[in-house]
Amino acid sequence: MTGAEAASAWLGWFAQERRASAHSIEAYGRDVAQFLGFLTQHLGAEPDLVALGTLRPADLRAFLSARAMEGNVGATRARKLAAVRSFLRYLQRHQGMAPVALAGLRAPRAKVPLPRALSVKEARAAAEEIPDVYALGRHENPRLQAARDRALFTLLYGAGLRLGEALALNLADAPRQGSEAALRVVGKGNKERLMPILPVIRDAMAAYLAQRGSGAVDEPLFIGARGGRLDPAVAQKRLRDFRRLAGLPEHASPHALRHSFATHLLGGGADLRAIQELLGHASLSTTQRYTAVDAAALLETWRKAHPRAD
Numbered sequence: 484m485t486g487a488e489a490a491s492a493w494l495g496w497f498a499q500e501r502r503a504s505a506h507s508i509e510a511y512g513r514d515v516a517q518f519l520g521f522l523t524q525h526l527g528a529e530p531d532l533v534a535l536g537t538l539r540p541a542d543l544r545a546f547l548s549a550r551a552m553e554g555n556v557g558a559t560r561a562r563k564l565a566a567v568r569s570f571l572r573y574l575q576r577h578q579g580m581a582p583v584a585l586a587g588l589r590a591p592r593a594k595v596p597l598p599r600a601l602s603v604k605e606a607r608a609a610a611e612e613i614p615d616v617y618a619l620g621r622h623e624n625p626r627l628q629a630a631r632d633r634a635l636f637t638l639l640y641g642a643g644l645r646l647g648e649a650l651a652l653n654l655a656d657a658p659r660q661g662s663e664a665a666l667r668v669v670g671k672g673n674k675e676r677l678m679p680i681l682p683v684i685r686d687a688m689a690a691y692l693a694q695r696g697s698g699a700v701d702e703p704l705f706i707g708a709r710g711g712r713l714d715p716a717v718a719q720k721r722l723r724d725f726r727r728l729a730g731l732p733e734h735a736s737p738h739a740l741r742h743s744f745a746t747h748l749l750g751g752g753a754d755l756r757a758i759q760e761l762l763g764h765a766s767l768s769t770t771q772r773y774t775a776v777d778a779a780a781l782l783e784t785w786r787k788a789h790p791r792a793d
Contacts, residue, residue: 484531484532484578485529485530485531486519486522486523486529486530486531486534486535487519487529489532489535489570489574489578490512490515490516490519490570492573492577492578493515493569493570493573493574494508494511494512494515496573496577497511497569497573510562510566511565511566511569511570514562514563514566514567515566515567515570517563518546518563518566518567518570521545521546521549522534522535522538522542522546525542525545525546532574532578532579532580535571535574535580535583536574536580536581536582536583537581538571538583539584540584540585540588543564543567543585543588544588546563546567547560547563547564550563564588568585571583571585572585599734599739599742600739600742600743600745600746600747601731601732601734601735601739601740601742601743603743603747605731605732605735605743606640606740606743606744606747607640608729608731609636609640609722609725609726609729609731609735609739609740610633610636610637610639610640610641610740611633611636611637611683611687612729613629613632613633613636613721613725624694624708626694627691627694627695628708630687630690630691630693630694630695631691631694631695631705631706631713632718632721632722632725633687633690633691634684634687634688634690634691634705635649635650635705635713635718636722636737636740637683637684637687637688638658638684638687638688639737639740639741639744640740640741640743640744641680641681641683641684641744642666642668642678642679642680642681642684642744642761643678643741643744643745643748643761643762644668644678644741645670645738645741646715646718646719646737646738647715648668648669648670648763649705650703650705650712650713650715650718651669652666652668652703652704652705653700653701653702653703653704654698654699654700654701654702654703654704655700655701656704657688657692657704658680658684658685658688659685659688659689660685660686660688660689662685664680665677665678665679665680666678666679666680668763670763671763671765672765674763674765676760676761676763678761705718715737718737719736719737722735722736722737723736741762744761744762745758745761745762748761
């Protein structure tokens with residue numbers, strides 16, 4: 484069986500047994516075809532089952548290295564390796580090919596993108612200056628919805644909450660004026676943390692609650708047009724619409740407000756461990772990404788301001 488015949492048999496199995504999508508089949512098929520083309524040059528002949536069964540980890544590393552030289556990023560090379568692994572394992576289990584030593588071969592690490600924070604001015608605008616554009620459309624209670632959005636986005640920026648954490652709050656959790664109580668937040672893995680609440684958050688929440696009205700303590704704090712718990716997609720769309728009206732950058736989103744909270748605290752001299760606790764990160768390494776963001780901002784400022792930076 485030639486390598487091309489083996490690849491055709493594997494793709495048929497992959498489509499039928501794994502019920503893979505057409506997109507995955509096309510991408511994986513392209514990756515394995517590229518791999519076989521590389522081996523033809525690397526080995527000096529088109530590989531068959533015997534040749535494929537004698538591959539070493541060094542051969543696969545050579546394939547990945549060639550892809551890196553072509554400019555493939557880590558995530559792309561990891562996908563190609565996953566396709567090759569699936570192909571070779573299929574041949575071992577279904578075509579009687581000799582096992583290939585793959586255990587020690589690690590996939591390339593995908594580069595984790597840096598969090599994209601807003602400037603202080605942009606974050607304050609997104610959190611506090613959302614105009615009453617609901618009045619422009621057909622909405623049952625535009626004042627309520629506008630006040631709700633101000634309270635929600637002020638909370639995200641002022642306390643660094645995830646959108647899901649904020650929308651999970653009930654009426655009993657609402658920060659109140661005249662109270663110094665911290666906000667109890669349930670984050671990932673049901674891990675609880677206490678968040679100090681700024682006066683600006685309590686003011687925005689008071690304006691929202693005045694529009695919302697009273698209710699049972701277990702009712703959702705942030706409600707949608709029909710009175711149920713606010714859908715995250717609605718909140719995301721609301722900020723997306725506003726950023727276009729206000730000329731904010733395209734990455735202005737509810738999660739960008741959380742990033743801005745952490746980045747601005749770090750820029751103001753806050754301790755990294757304290758920011759970790761406030762964000763609810765299980766690992767300090769996750770929080771340390773913000774040091775790169777702050778360094779990138781300093782570098783950009785230097786490039787714009789220093790007379791010899793051009």
